[in-house]
Amino acid sequence: MQRRRFLTLAGTGAVGSLAGCGGSGGSAGEGGQSLREHPAAAGLDALPRRGPLDGHAVLTFEDPSCSRCRAFHEDVVPEIRSNVVDPGEGAYILRTYPVVYPWGEPATQALASTYARSDPAFWSLLDHYFTNQGQFEADDVLDRTEAFLGAETDLDGGAVVADAESETHDEAVRGNLAAADDAGLGRTTPVVLLFRDGEYVTSANGSVSYDLIAETLGVDG
Numbered sequence: 001m002q003r004r005r006f007l008t009l010a011g012t013g014a015v016g017s018l019a020g021c022g023g024s025g026g027s028a029g030e031g032g033q034s035l036r037e038h039p040a041a042a043g044l045d046a047l048p049r050r051g052p053l054d055g056h057a058v059l060t061f062e063d064p065s066c067s068r069c070r071a072f073h074e075d076v077v078p079e080i081r082s083n084v085v086d087p088g089e090g091a092y093i094l095r096t097y098p099v100v101y102p103w104g105e106p107a108t109q110a111l112a113s114t115y116a117r118s119d120p121a122f123w124s125l126l127d128h129y130f131t132n133q134g135q136f137e138a139d140d141v142l143d144r145t146e147a148f149l150g151a152e153t154d155l156d157g158g159a160v161v162a163d164a165e166s167e168t169h170d171e172a173v174r175g176n177l178a179a180a181d182d183a184g185l186g187r188t189t190p191v192v193l194l195f196r197d198g199e200y201v202t203s204a205n206g207s208v209s210y211d212l213i214a215e216t217l218g219v220d221g
Helices: 067-085 104-115 119-131 141-152 157-165 170-183 210-217
Strands: 015-017 021-025 056-062 090-096 186-189 191-196 199-205
Touching: 021 067, 056 067, 056 210, 067 090, 067 119, 067 210, 090 104, 090 170, 104 119, 104 141, 104 157, 104 170, 119 141, 141 157, 186 191, 186 199, 191 210, 199 210
Parallel strands: 015 199, 056 090
Antiparallel strands: 021 186, 056 191, 191 199
16 A cells, blocks of 8 residues: 555646555546547447446546455445446446556456456456455465355356466456556556546546546536
8 A cells, every 4th residue: 555645636637646555646648538539448348337438437447456446446436326327427437457466466367257258247256356355365366256256146157267367368457457558547546537528537546536526527426
């Protein structure tokens, strides 16, 4: 964990950084880029998401091993779903970003292998990682993943884990890392990019509040 000084969002394209997991924050580029033009959204149509792409967008980079990502997932994402996704105002788009603790890398491989098979199972597994975050280590996360998928989903947990171990879907994992690098996002997680009516406005790293998202997008708080 690294405590970082908050940079006030002062106009289009500014980047805010609060306490977050990982290393330094970065710059996500100038305002006004469309969602599809922004380097952080490369391969957009293949990314896990909730909601339509024809309105606002909240694009996040999250590490399942990051405690600030867990807090964001538990406290902020439900607000995004209630006020942005469910009313049809826009989308919540997720890129997994394994840059914090070692178990995040195999977990992210397992998430990619799960998403290739089932969107609902992907979100269930992500919830499982965040809810039980303190229980995982690099040498047991895949065993625990197999047990969870076998018990709680219709997937063959052994097949998912085999794919994760052989990095069958590594292109998706590396694509997320490359998108972050290309956009200059840094490694303080979570990273949250906000697009109002499909155009990039700003980004923030670390402890991102729903109030910031609501104010930026002009949606209910």
